[in-house]
Amino acid sequence: MSKVKNPTIRDIARIAGVSTATVSRAFAKPDQVAEPTRTRVLDLADRLGYRLNMRAVDFRHGRTYAIIVLVSDIANPFYSEFFKGIEERARADGYILLIGDTAGDATSEETYVGMLLTGRADGLIINTGFCPESLAEPFARSPSSMLPPVVSCADLDGLDVPTVRIDNYRSSQLAAEHLLGLGHRRMAVICGSLSIRGFADRLAGFADLVRQAGGVIPDDMIVTGRMTIESARALTTTLMTRDDPPTAIFAHSDEMAMGALHALRNLGLRVPEQVSVVGYDDMNYAKVVTPALTTIHLPRRLWGATACQQLLLQVGSGDRVQRNIDMPTELIVRQTTAPPPR
Amino acid sequence: MSKVKNPTIRDIARIAGVSTATVSRAFAKPDQVAEPTRTRVLDLADRLGYRLNMRAVDFRHGRTYAIIVLVSDIANPFYSEFFKGIEERARADGYILLIGDTAGDATSEETYVGMLLTGRADGLIINTGFCPESLAEPFARSPSSMLPPVVSCADLDGLDVPTVRIDNYRSSQLAAEHLLGLGHRRMAVICGSLSIRGFADRLAGFADLVRQAGGVIPDDMIVTGRMTIESARALTTTLMTRDDPPTAIFAHSDEMAMGALHALRNLGLRVPEQVSVVGYDDMNYAKVVTPALTTIHLPRRLWGATACQQLLLQVGSGDRVQRNIDMPTELIVRQTTAPPPR
DNA sequence: CTGTTAGCGCCTTCAC
DNA sequence: GTGAAGGCGCTAACAG
Numbered sequence A, B: 001m002s003k004v005k006n007p008t009i010r011d012i013a014r015i016a017g018v019s020t021a022t023v024s025r026a027f028a029k030p031d032q033v034a035e036p037t038r039t040r041v042l043d044l045a046d047r048l049g050y051r052l053n054m055r056a057v058d059f060r061h062g063r064t065y066a067i068i069v070l071v072s073d074i075a076n077p078f079y080s081e082f083f084k085g086i087e088e089r090a091r092a093d094g095y096i097l098l099i100g101d102t103a104g105d106a107t108s109e110e111t112y113v114g115m116l117l118t119g120r121a122d123g124l125i126i127n128t129g130f131c132p133e134s135l136a137e138p139f140a141r142s143p144s145s146m147l148p149p150v151v152s153c154a155d156l157d158g159l160d161v162p163t164v165r166i167d168n169y170r171s172s173q174l175a176a177e178h179l180l181g182l183g184h185r186r187m188a189v190i191c192g193s194l195s196i197r198g199f200a201d202r203l204a205g206f207a208d209l210v211r212q213a214g215g216v217i218p219d220d221m222i223v224t225g226r227m228t229i230e231s232a233r234a235l236t237t238t239l240m241t242r243d244d245p246p247t248a249i250f251a252h253s254d255e256m257a258m259g260a261l262h263a264l265r266n267l268g269l270r271v272p273e274q275v276s277v278v279g280y281d282d283m284n285y286a287k288v289v290t291p292a293l294t295t296i297h298l299p300r301r302l303w304g305a306t307a308c309q310q311l312l313l314q315v316g317s318g319d320r321v322q323r324n325i326d327m328p329t330e331l332i333v334r335q336t337t338a339p340p341p342r
Numbered sequence C: 001c002t003g004t005t006a007g008c009g010c011c012t013t014c015a016c
Numbered sequence D: 001g002t003g004a005a006g007g008c009g010c011t012a013a014c015a016g
Helices: A009-016 A020-028 A035-048 A054-061 A078-092 A106-117 A133-141 A168-182 A197-212 A229-240 A254-266 A300-316 B009-016 B020-028 B035-048 B054-061 B078-092 B106-117 B133-141 B168-182 B197-212 B229-240 B254-266 B300-316
Strands: A066-071 A096-101 A123-127 A150-152 A163-166 A187-191 A222-224 A248-251 A276-281 A294-297 A324-327 A330-332 B066-071 B096-101 B123-127 B150-152 B163-166 B187-191 B222-224 B248-251 B276-281 B294-297 B324-327 B330-332
Touching (some): A054 B054, A066 A300, A078 A123, A078 A300, A078 B106, A163 A300, A168 A197, A168 A248, A168 A276, A168 A330, A187 A197, A229 A254, A254 A276, B020 B035, B066 B106, B096 B106, B168 B248, B168 B330, B187 B229, B222 B229, B229 B248, B254 B276, B300 B324
Parallel strands (some): A066 A123, A187 A248, A248 A276, B123 B150, B187 B222
Antiparallel strands (some): A294 A330, B294 B330
16 A cells, blocks of 8 residues: 555545545535545545644634633642533534643743734633733733633733633622621631732622621731642641631632641641631532531532633624623532531 | 734735845844844834734644643642643743643543644643553554654553553552551552553552462452542441451552541541551652651652653654653652551 | 745635 | 635745
8 A cells, every 4th residue: 555654635636536625625524525526535535544734724724723721720629620611611612722830930821821822722711810911911002802812710900801700709708797697706717819819809808798797807817828728727727826716717718628627627626616617619529528618609610611601702703792701609508617616 | 003903924024124034034043134134023023013823833844842641630639740740841842731631531532632643732641541542543553653752651552652651560569568567467459440550550569469478458458449539538438347447558549548548537547556558649748748648659740751751752853762661669658557456 | 144935734715 | 516726824945
């Protein structure tokens, strides 16, 4: 069998005795090619090990059918369902997903933004909470309609793009209401980085509601760390070994709540009898751990799917998208919250 | 300022009064262009908001400078350091990383393999433990030198490509030796899916050594589940509530070991006084948890970097790569192992 | 140092 | 239903 090293559409055409147009059609629009011709071409292509060169196709089409999702830490299990939601939606439209982990590193951020701006991807979903600098500049110079579509999962300072967001402020008030209603007065908040608007809002929502109820969150009851079990474990230990420790803790993620629970257990403190804990995210494990976690439910998968949906709408047509979509949140009361000890 | 909607190299050339070649060089090989010409071109390009069209560049170059990493579950924290290792190595050569999560789903697997085969990526690193079907076929038909380079992180049935692997069999023997040496005789193994060669090897290495020492692992002491905390938690509870429960548990990952520890704690069993636990992976948290985890250390970051290195060697030149590279492993004894209770 | 000239592989009118 | 021809945006010889 005479093999060509890397057959192109032209090789197939020549050997099959047809034009390149016919070969192209045989693959892209099979019904526009007569049955005998089609099978002959397809068979030959298969025999020669021909494969469409997608680099050429993408170039010709002027798009890549890829979208980038920018996150700050791919290892954060929070994202796993979020990715799934995006991926399912993207795949349905023939798009594939590129996951960009910035790891808080400006260079990698730039790399991925560069891929968008230079046409290696058709759109971008941002869920880092930050506006990449390299993106802010082009958006400031040109109207967004001249640039590839971007959707953010939070309001971003300095970047006016459609958002699909959750109401961090209001959902945190739910946590405060719940704890206040149980009788807690001395409460702590374990926060994600407050330079990220979302976390700042969670703190503000919680603190504002406490204040409205005539209370206050002392400064030394507000601590900040990374969104990991380990980070929260350390913070909680510090928090609880102070004089006059809190009777309740509001953590900015379930991962952090898990760390808090771990620390409390090590300190010999019982949850919820001695200390209450409220998490955030409603991770899959929240309902199965012991004690089951009281937390703020986020529709993570739907969130991803919706963000992707909005992006694809822009990719396809011009610009007919809602500017802001709010995802519903909900307080799920389980077993880590109870009235404070007398 | 007269704006072109989407300026190309040709627009810049025309307006700047130079040839397209010069514009191209000004970007790709700045030192080959005279200073005044270069700045004039670059300035103009900037002013016009020109951006290189990477689709065209990739097409022209015949490559995309992207490599795909295939994993079975992106949410498994095991991968996080592994990705980092790959990414650092890749970035150093100007390559970017596409993470493909198969989620055990054959369709997504096919998607990513398709991207490789159609030239949307230049190479593939497999760390799922399985050989994707859609990859086996082309490799069976053509010599691998005609196909894009692939590196696997385990020996794969039905796919003869270079591997960068760990010795699952031998490292599991280390765990067995340690436990045996402490005096354990009744031991259980919490396994990952045994249809994945790596996990089957871990079980075999452990069991064979026990057998050589005149012991045996009863069938009901071998359990299998997903690589998650929760899965191992359930398995451990079952294991320990049988008559004659084991005095030691060898888990196929640290995540699983964490689940086991959690279950033991809930059952009121003390580690290591009453039950010993050995993990696998040496995750970052292994040394900080209480009690600190005895485990098999894997150089995860280096593993990723080495796999990437081997891949890039193939991408660049023809085929001068070692067929198999073994990463070193090591037993790290910490606090979860001790002699069994008398 | 710079310009001219050919395409890379595919798709897509426009004829036939 | 099929073929001929042009071009997507860029780069890489090869001259000058």
